[in-house]
Amino acid sequence: MVCFLHRLITAIRGYWDEGKRKSPGCISSEEAYVPPQLFYNGKVDYFDLQRLGGLLSHLKKTLKDDLASKANIIIDPAEIQATSMDDLDEDEESGAAQRPFGAAAMGGALARPSWLSSPTLGRANRFLSTAAVSLMTPRRPLAPPEKVKVRTLAVEQRTEEDIEGSHGNDGLLLGRPLEEPDQPITEKSLLEILDGVVMMYNLSVHQQLGKMVVVSDDVHEYAVALKDTEEKIARCPSRRPDILEELQKSQKVFAEKLNHLSRRLAWINATIYSREKMLDVYWLLRVCIRTIEHADNTGSLFAFTPEFYLNVAMNSYSALKNYFSPSNNMDELPGYEETLTQLAAILAKHFADPRIVGTDIKDSLMQALASYVCYPQSLRAVERIPEEQRVAMMRNLLAPYEQRPWAQTNWILVRLWRGCGFGYRYTRLPHLLKTKPEDANLPSLQKPCPSLLLQRHMAELLCQDKDMAASFLNSVLNQLNWAFSEFIGMIQEIQQAAERPERNFVDTRQLKVCATCFDLSVSLLRVLEMTVTLVPEIFLDWARPSAELLLRRLAQLLNQVLNRVTAERNLFDRVVNLRLPGLESVDHYPILVAVTGILVRILVDSDRQGVSRAAAVLLSDPCFQLHSIQHLLGENEVNEAGATLPASERKHFSLHAYTDYISPEEEQKVEQMLRFLTEESKEAAASAAPTSEEDLCPICYAHPISATFKPCSHKSCKACINQHLMNNKDCFFCKATITGVEDYSKPASS
Template identity: 80%
Template structure:
């Protein structure tokens, strides 16, 4: 009645516009009359419009639900409703919320609910009548995911709807529901009834005491009930509404999960009395229902709902047979089981009950570390009350975390060997496949594990690993404890662990296996089969994967494929993972290290696919070393721990590299928001004190602002408490610190293996640097980094590793260089902790290698840090144009505190002075990169300026602004490296006995003039973009780049000896781009205004170094004035002596200098500067591409 379509309602993926949509088959239900509803489970927080549409609606990439006349949508991301036009409506939603979409076709109204709370009527008087039928509809942005419930499962918030007469689009199976409830009632009666065999009567008893043994009558009765009950348990609605609630009811009495043995006996009955396909489907649906219930339950102050569902999950997983089936077929193949280890952060703190849990809020009021202000008594009381509230929250969250660790401990059980492999080895193989899916950039992006899940999963996994590790240590005293954990180096090269297509330190694995096969044989006793080295191309590997897959695919894998593809993406992980590229092709042989083996005794060991490995393959048996095959002589023959734990630890390090580090950096934003609002509130309160009482209008506005800031801070401080407890607590900091120590030990052990160090995956070095960066910049505001145990020793060891990394020939160009902040961290670690002189010199030599073909940006940041604090006007922490009250961003290179190293500077000077070839190649690469970076910056600000001048409303992409600011920062840092070089070793540019000095000086002068012309011109492109003050371009300003250029010019023109000054002056003035007004601009001397110029330009405040007395001292300013006077006089003399040159005699490349060189053998001509610069990078003729064999001086023949 009132609805057309089939009884089972699902999504229709055969019509509409879709990019990537994973749905089930069949068609949507359609509503004609009455009141209807459906629920949408929000799995991601992005851009979505959810609602209703008619059959006449046509959607495309630009127009979705709510953008056509007969479609209506609610958008919780932007908190608006849509029907052609848009207005504010409802509340913002978050991942884990449930939206109920209601339509009343009798009254013509559409309304929505968020987590069971009505948001009110969104649309009224909608179109109705003949031919009008409404369908559920949704528009999603790329990578967003939701799950629909049209009634195939129990509605999460049904209590709102019966009172108002709303019905789900799909009716519940009422007959089956009643039947299953009755049958379950019969089972309860059996469990709570005992038989007194002697007296022949029935006895009442506690159902928790029931068991199967010794009661044949009860077992026969249960079997009869299950004959009717089992078929019903294959239906998702009945599993969720009847079975799950029954099992939850058993646990409601409290106590530990172990005390409720009835669940174990009930699962025994299910496995005994149900067909295999029935119990498999029932367990799958039961775990899916538990996962949904946990994921989408609202957060309450005691987290009671989450605890309830986790306790039942533990109870089910304690049953060995059920656990192994779920591990093998469900937890990683059908479900995204990582959800069980996630604790979602509440977006709306009032709904989570944080106001009751943390009644008093507090935020820091000291924003300057040098501020000696003591906190008041009131502030101290507020802070202590807030901290007590945070501790209450922490204790409640720890209960959930302990349950999550218990789940992992069950999955890591390696003693349950009854009926097949132990759980740990099933988990290990599935975990490796999970890592493979998330490490690959190919395939469906919606199945990748969200980074917020990864963070929680990593912390629970580390806790479980350490517990299992230390338990093994107790049973085996010679083994290492978890505080000494590391991954042995043979795992990286023996082919027993799959690293997919991840980069190794020495390059591609196929390349390493070819070039280092002799080292593998001599040092690790591993022989690569030559025939296996042929399949090195991707095509070869794919062909072999396909042939192997057709013969080795097992039934369980086939079932996993079908189950995975049938599930919606919000709850599944359908990517099956590629076949093991290395392990399916690499055959290795082991030679016993105790005695030489003959050819006949060499045993081929074919590495197994990750899905096929057994306990024996991992742990080893009868003399086999399992994962530790091929121990190098540098490794002691003492046990570390169980091999399976080593591989799981390796996976944990990989997880951190995949997405955990980025998520840790992202969540720091909430703390920054608190600081910014606190500053704004403090500023408003100070204005209130200064505001005259007679200005009531201003007082009202300030009071409103004060109230807004206070409310926002109350909300953010409670949300920050949640984030600090779940992400940045002391315990979580210790987890990351332990991971850092694991990486350090692993790198140290691998380093001792000589050339085999190249096999180490490069993510170990990434994690070593990034985890230190996290501890320093993300955790330190909450927990002091210096309080970590063994902190100083750890930093010293990390410094030695990183110094060697920069000078290590075994490491090729890295495929994924870390961003600038780790480079800064690297410098600070090395500077403060590197003591050996040889390591310092080797590191500096590597830093001065040419920038091409390597991650030069990070190297350049480190060189800049050597100099910061010594350069011209380069002693600032914060740029002068930025507010001093703005929260400090530790990641901005422009905001790092000066910390120069004169010792490393002296090493640099000696290396450049003593090796002319090194100096020439280094400076050539620096000048090339400066030319590129500044050109890119100018090109991008041109695009930004054009976008800003358009009349229509437009937005500049934030990513473009970020890249633009990065190019500017790179330009400034490259100029500072040039300033350091000119200061430390001016002879490189001014001693013309060096072959490259003249060219390097000309190129330097050319670039300096180009930068000055672009930056100093009044009302030009740079000036206009700086005045826009766009968010994201905070570091772009006149000061940082002009003082860097000024520093170079002062060193060349003022601080050098007279001969050097004269050479530098002549080269600078002869450059056609030189303009004296650019030098005058530095001191605020501008050209006279033209007759047509307006008054605003005349009154504009001009840039002048004299205005920055806090940043530039009097001596530096006097040098600039001296330089200006010198150039003014020299430019006058040069202008008087310059002879005009005809256009035919000018260089056809630069059109600036006269022709002075002829190429051989092609006889083309140019100036010497152009051809010399060209030949540094290319030996072909600029014009005809013939190979140049020589360059000769050219003099124009005398005219007849």
């Protein structure tokens, strides 16, 4: 199929450009695209392939008015009832009656062979039959637009008139939307073949290109094995000829296999991954981009576009980037920078497009955008798209995390910040430097490349839209609470399993989920650090109605994380020291520096009023423990009896130990923060007044009662009820709908 695809592209471009020479008004093959009317006028059979807006039968019902108003097409009521082309083919007579008399005279419809139900074989057969009908028929003049009743025709029922049109009938181009330019493109049969080439790439060619990359991986593995064997032969003592003989046998096997694979790789690079073949795939990428752009201009009719056009756009770019020989540089492709920007615009616009309903294609778009922002060149392409589209993309990324897949969204925001955060300039974690990565080309292992431009857009949006900022941060805090709680629960189970005397194995899936929850916790903390750095007033400007509540919730979560992670020889410590396979990313450094970055920003880098508010809220939280802050610098480590630990038993983690990751300026800020909190905690302890148990909030048992609910008159502290109202309007105790909250103060005793 790979060879067939390249030959078909060569033939299409040859005939396309020949038609351009005969009809100068047509576009050249360099500007080729598939017009959007092919996706909804019923002239082309897409079998049961998914459309961006869902099932075709559903789209015909919901968008029939748009088809009539925008494309002058009225869907046959019988067509709306049909669920697939096969349903229509059951009654051949009714299908034949739909055709003009002249078409019937040319030959009746043949029974459809069962093997034609296969999209791959059926479409391949259609390429040849369509080309045979008419390849270079002159274009007819266009008639004034009128509403036409259409019904999808099976491939075997179509005639040359159905494809090329006649006497004002547009054939394949029936139903041109107003947004589509009124100019000839090329011969209509070529458009259908081009559409089939895109489908062919999606169905089989991309997978075949990917399989051939395995040869390159095998060559690398055998080369490493051969080198390792030769080094062992050089170290083998002369007194062990038996070992030497076995090593030489292995060397011979590896050398023969490497020779065979190297020849095969050379052939693949010369034939499959050559410069000419790369240009073909690049041309197909540009065809898909232009097709998507034209379809997008039709508004609601964009939903009729088959999903495989977006898939091929993403996959062909991936193939160009990852499959082709390094000697074929992508930067040398004609118009590469512009193409990169066009693809960036498509990903930025459509990853949250409400016209796209398929879960799989939406996930693919999100993953493609997440990968796009990991590489400097493609990230700069995102920054080159129009400002309106950039702002809209950031607004979609800042939508509340509830009720949608949020992990990839959060990952994108983290990548935009990585390189700017506290101690966040690393490519790999410090404790993993001595291990080899499985694949250095993975997006997550790319060097930090933050986007100050997109950060600025984020700051402007959060600053201007207070409601959006509050709902976004509330969702981030909710997800952080969930992710870290799940992580702690799972490491408790892992620790219990590891301490059992009988031989046992921890489920690898559980380890993977545990590591994922830890990574999510770290990334959510980094998004909070990014937010508090870019827009500190969201937490510290109490003129905002949600600022105090958000700051209290932030302080609560930061204290919980610190207490769990910094306690000496605690659960987290023990699980980290086990170094279980699958938990490689779980370590003190990534989560503690993320927390430290947030604390430094609100306690050191803010103005005096902001620092005062942040310190008061942090110290008033019942979970605050000063020694958790001291542990960041490895200070004041004591045992359970209160004695200072000897140096040999002290906790290993200290920010001072990461001189390659933490700058001297950052260390000084942490020391300044520790001194400030030490003084503030002493003052707070001296001025604290005891509170009786009956005056404590019945929800958290940490703060005094300070609020009354209306109309039910139940009571709690302000922090608890405000946090509850962010997600639920029912009373915490009686489930009555809360209409208001009033301040409460205990009446003075007589």
